[in-house]
Amino acid sequence: MPRKPSYDRDALIAQARDIFWRQGWAGTSLKDLERELKLKPGSFYAAFGSKDALYALALQRYAQDGVSNMMALAQELGPLGALKAQPRRVIEASELPTKACMLSKTYAELQAKDHDLADQARTHMIVMKTCFADLFRQAQNAGEIGADHDPDRLAARYQSDLLGLRLSAERDDINAVEIAEDIATDLDRL
Amino acid sequence: MPRKPSYDRDALIAQARDIFWRQGWAGTSLKDLERELKLKPGSFYAAFGSKDALYALALQRYAQDGVSNMMALAQELGPLGALKAQPRRVIEASELPTKACMLSKTYAELQAKDHDLADQARTHMIVMKTCFADLFRQAQNAGEIGADHDPDRLAARYQSDLLGLRLSAERDDINAVEIAEDIATDLDRL
DNA sequence: GGCTTTATTGAGCGATCACTCAAGTATATA
DNA sequence: TATATACTTGAGTGATCGCTCAATAAAGCC
DSSP states (O other), rough: OOOSSOOOOOHHHHHHHHHHHHHSTOOHHHHHHHHTOOOHHHHHHHHHHHHHHHHHHHHHHHHHHHHHHHHHHHHHHHHHHHHHHHHHHHOTTTTTOOSOOHHHHHHHHHHGGGOHHHHHHHEEEEEHHHHHHHHHHHHHTTTOTTTTTTTTHHHHHHHHHHHHHHHHHHOOTTTTTHHHHHHHHHHHTO | OOOOOOSSSHHHHHHHHHHHHHOOOOTTOOOHHHHHTTHHHHHHHHSSSSSHHHHHHHHHHHHHHHHHHHHHHHHHHHHHHHHHHHHHHHOOOOTTSSSSSSSHHHHHHHHHTTTTHHHHHHHHHHHHHHHHHHHHHHHHHHHHHTTTSHHHHHHHHHHHHHHHHHHHHHHHTOOOHHHHHHHHHHHOOO
16 A cells, blocks of 8 residues: 655665765765755655664664675685785775775764764774684684784774775875785784 | 953964864864853954864964974984884873874865865875974984885875874774884884 | 054854655555 | 555754854053
8 A cells, every 4th residue: 555665775875875984974964965865855854764863874884894895805815815905905996985984984073072973883893893803813723823912902903004094095195005015014924 | 552362362273273173173163162262253253264264273283283292202212212102102192182183083074075174184194294204214314224115105104003093092992002002013123 | 531443242144954844746455 | 446655845944053243342552
């Protein structure tokens, strides 16, 4: 008896993710979303409830894709190979709306206001860090890196370096590929 | 014959810098500024012209202080000593409104909108990077690091690492001191 | 004290914000 | 085909945005 929506909800979330990712939370107005997603206010609120609710879905999608991307890379190149390849991959992916990490942008923008979304971004970043730590642990067990390193500490440093790299990659005065290679090279000395 | 302002303009700029630094551009309303600086709208606009103009002054102040701070540190500890000390210094300074770099926050927030302030932040970051490069060059000339390194490349990597570190230092799930020490230790291997 | 000059005040401007809702439209079942 | 059920539409809500300006107060010079 009902009528089906004319839109693809998942596609809209991915589209919203790209807009939020690029422009940030405050930088994206409902006008922007309505225009890009081609939804009138009524449909928007029927579909997602609020701007923040859609942002939360976008963050979730972003984080999920990030982890599964890393997992797939590890499957292909092994744990250390994945960790070494990721820096270049992330700055050379040309289809991304922007190079910087959406989680860190969200956290940086909204933490001072104690916004719910900042907490969600923080949680997603912890999951990602845990994923990195697992890969370092696997690399250690495989003998690819020395046993005298704390995988959690390596993961924190690695994630920190990636955040810096991705921020730097937004600047045209910086050769991000060089930084990415230096990060990868450092992993060989472990 | 005239009447003098009752406020200290420099102090107001420093205060505005801290508010903008913490809350970002969109996250800071004129209501916020009027309340914190204790200026009514009329006085505010007579003194600074616009929100963006005050933000530009705040950015400038921030960048100037950053460079002169680094110069002073180099005077005290030498070029390599300053570069090694800075990571810990910047995350342990307890009087800062927030750990993350104001220039990178500004750039990340406003770059997508092609805002003037993003360009200004970018320019300030280049100056800072040049300052780092000079210190690496001095350290090289002093024989403190190998001659087979490009100071500009080292500076770009170093600045990138600092940005990541300072972002990470905002998170309570991360031991930023460990990252800072690892960054400093890496400089010894050059 | 009188006068000029500037600082201070705060009500209020138009624009935009996130969001609502009643009316209209399309579709799956009966 | 008739009806029930959702989806779609867009004008319009109150709140807040950055900002203006006419009125008032205060300070320096004669």
